[in-house]
Amino acid sequence: MTADPAVVSEQVACVPLTHLAVGERGRLWASNLAGHERRVLEAMGLVGESEIRIIKGGEPCIVQVNSTRLALAGTVASQILVMPLGKSA
């Protein structure tokens, strides 16, 4: 089966959340987290194609997802892959 070229190009463009700079936004693409952490983040609103904005970089970092502000350990943030959307307006 041949992979969808659009998906492949998106996958290539994806970066871990920790790679985004402060003020930069990204669209949730995938999460390499398993089990408990994944379910907690989903329940906290980090689902679907949520838009994530970096409020504070480093370890731990602060991100804004819709109306929720989350503090994430570096080990969690580095497992979240996002499609960069550039700086917020």
Add this chain to the structure above:
Amino acid sequence: MTRLCDQTAVSNGDRATPARLTRIALLGNPNTGKTTLFNRLCGIRARTANFPGSTVDARVGRCVRNGFRFDAIDLPGTYSLHLDLPESRLCRRLIEGRIEWLAAPDGVVVVVDATNLFRNLLFVAEVLRTGRHAVVALNMVDLAERLGLQVDIERLSRSLGCPVVPICARSGEGVDELLEAMAAPGGDGGGVRYPQDTESAVHWANELVATCVGGERAATDTLTERLDAIFTHPVAGLGVFVATMTALFLVIFSLADVPMRLIDVMFANLGQWLGGVVPSGALGDLLVNGVVAGVAGTVVFLPQICLLFFLISLLEDTGYLARAAFVMERLLRRFGLPGQAFVPLLSAHACAIPAIMSARLIPDFRDRVATILVAPLMSCSARLPVYVLLIGLLFVDNPLAAGLAFTACYALGAGAAVGTAFILRRTILKGRARPMVIELPSYKRPSVRTALLTTLDRARLFIRKAGTVIMAICIILWWLSAYPRTDPPAEALSLRAEARQLEAAEPAHAGELRLEAGVLESRHALAESAIGRAGRFVEPIFKPLGYDWQLSIGLLTSFAAREVFVSTMAVIFAAAEDTNDPTVLHRIRVARRSDGGPVFSRATAASLLVFYVLAMQCLPTLPVTKRETGSWWWAVLQFSYMFALAYGAAFLTYQALRLAGVS
């Protein structure tokens, strides 16, 4: 264990509350104002209920309002009913009716934050899927409107297939309408099909937000942005944290001082009055020295505990505590502790019991147990009298050295706590630390009403749990130190005889002689009591630390409460209660062992100081540890490792000082 009221039909005054609605549960995500609504409904008619086998608790209360009368249960906030977390399990078990001693609620109020509808709807879907009669309380609608959002309530209600009532829990607006909606017969859900998995729930919630929420939310919350820039800054954030905590403890220690003194005086007067009313003998002695002294020993810390919980509740309500946890995460994580551990660790400087109780803020079990196990190593206020006595013996007329010794005691305790946590997380509490994932809630004005009700609840819990235990222990200790009764020593009898002869001619001197006789009698009674004999029996164990049988008695009597060491020393060496009295200190300083050597050599005093910094010597803490960890194993481990640590460190201190020629 607290049980909700039985399931009888309720009298409803002038309003027709369906007889079936006798019990409702409040559910919701954290920080949605659920507890504020509960407090609005139940006020002081509420208390904390413990759930067997669970380390989380819920508050239960009775709502009597506007003709309605029912029981309400405020469940802990959770993001989902299906997480592997105690609060999630408790909510799930309760609404599924799987708690044996508690019937499932007749109705559920899902409290929802109107400013964060999408995420809250994911949770609403989970609750509605259970088929329980539910009403959605759309809280903070006023705030949502200020942010430029308008929620179409009717449409949302139709789409959810259940009543949606806009409320403002803080002001009470909409609460009566919420009760009306709860009392109305539940519908059939209007044929609404609820999403069955995460993906469809996301799609469903997105669609609901798109169709039911109008207006454009202001892009950023500038106040939150500005405050977060300071409070979570690596340097400024730490500065704010240190300043906040310093202010917190300054307020606690300064404001608690007067009520603590008042309580002290009140119990002293009560003891005196009882001593006069009850005939002298075993009963009087038990009441005055056992019961009253035991209760006083606990209740005296109540002002500190109340202030601690009141201020922490206010801070938590503002949203600041989550930022403080963020700042501390980096520092504490190196030692295997989570950022949230700072509240229990700092609170432990006042008293380990409320500190252990406040460890519930920590979501992960291993993190919580590690924090609970090390919290009593922080120097609590009950250690202060012991520090004052021993440092006073060590550094006479040298305030600078005494001050440094005080600091060293606090540093030794804190260092031992983080060091032990480091070892625990790499041994018996081994396992990947649950990484930080916390919500930073919006900043808001704290509710004094909520803080007062929380304080009242915690104070009740403290008195009930610790008060009864410490009183029982004090009675046992009193009994052990008072029995078996022995005849007064011959020396005391002759002094009393001499006093009787001098009564008329020299009443002042006769009084002194009687006092001296009393001292001798007290010493003799203690030495011959069960605990005195035990002191001699255990002397060989403590000899390597430099302690003779008299100090061993001190260690045994202070086994339940460390501050008892000071009064025991006063009884043994001076029989005076006031340790500020220079003569008492002098007598303790010059006290001799049976072999003629000083009881308190410098090496012995230093060794005792190290022992008291590190040893548990506080039995009431153990039942609290058992309660919060769910097992006696952790309580026994806590006591054992702290004793071993204290013994080892005191041994090293004593032997090293002796080798260095310090006597």
